[in-house]
Amino acid sequence: MKTLHTATAVIEFGAGLALVCDPSALVALLVGAPLETPAALTVARIGGAAVLSLGVACWIARNDTHSRAASGLVAAMTLYNIATVATLIFAAFGLGLRGVALWPAVALHTLMAVWCVACVRWNPLTAAVNGSLQHRSNPETGSHESGRAISS
DSSP states (O other): OHHHHHHHHHHHHHHHHHHHHOHHHHHHHHHSSOOOSHHHHHHHHHHHHHHHHHHHHHHHHTTOTTSHHHHHHHHHHHHHHHHHHHHHHHHHHTSOOOOTTHHHHHHHHHHHHHHHHHHHHTOHHHHHHHHHHTOEEETTTTEEEOSSOOOO
């Protein structure tokens, strides 16, 4: 997970900074049309600040890969990447917007989403939680049994 957090930090810090500093240029690269109204520029900068924050959070968490907070961050990154892919694909096919960076961004966010899912699946914390779910309660005796047979 450390490599995932580090890669996400670098990518999203750069994207967030670009959106905060010059949102119209980045949007034009993605969808082929610049942002022209003050309202659109304001909302894009707020989104840029959120993406920048994700990058900072990933950078800070890069050395704390086995905590619940780190796992929660990966879950949030998964949602973000999937939502970004869906939004960009809708922009292309639903709205007919296509910039030179659209398909590379779709590919990058798809790859990042798959990487996030893989990290969540093979995270030791997730395995520990799933293992604890395999223990069953016996309502008649109030005792807990594991799924394993006990040999004497």
